[in-house]
Amino acid sequence: MIKRLALALGIHLLSSSLMANDPSESAELETITLGAGCFWCVEAVYQRLEGVQSAVSGYMGGSVKNPTYKAVCTGTTGHAEVVQIKFDPKLTNLETLIDFFWEAHDPTTLNRQGADVGTQYRSAIFYENEEQRAIAEASKAKAMASGKFSRPIVTEISPASTFYVAEDYHQEYYELNKSYPYCRAVITPKLKKLGLE
DSSP states (O other): TTTTHHHHHTBBBOTTTTTOOGGGGOOOOEEEEEEOOOOHHHHHHHHBTTTTEEEEEEEESOSSSSOHHHHHTOOSSEEEEEEEEEETTTTTOOOHHHHHHHHSSSSTTTTTTEEEGGGGGGGEEEEEEEHHHHHHHHHHHHHHHHHHHHOOOOOOOOOOOOOOOOOOTTTTTHHOOTTTTHHIIIIHHHHHHHOOO
16 A cells, blocks of 8 residues: 555655755756645655655745735635746656545545634645646646545636745644654545655
């Protein structure tokens, strides 16, 4: 069962959770920003995939400049908790990363992932260009047609806007806090279910 999902999706895992390829090996990285509930969870998942050079927690999609975590948590800024992913297209591709996105959360729950409730936890793909938009839309249609989900996918697919990096204590949260109750109860089981731990 370990690594089964990742292998089925054609994803190679990093041998160490924080290993990354030397950015100098690839002159051009691509960027995609994903919201799938708590950004601690999303960051922990994507850090473990080969070709991902960085996974940074932050905020996108709102109307307030320089939002803080406290403000975003009120649900009044319009921002989603997101992870901005930079990846090497020589080692992976956007189709693979978005295929994994559908497996890493429940894209059928509006403004909610588990006990995390509010617009800041919405399912969202923020694309950088029209090619990415087309890939995201096609992947969403494929996921809906797969029969895996009994309810409609409600994932927002929108153009990327200003990305605000979250406060330092949110970065590498799982790696630095594995013993914390939220990590043990939510993130570790998710990683194990996905074959990433």
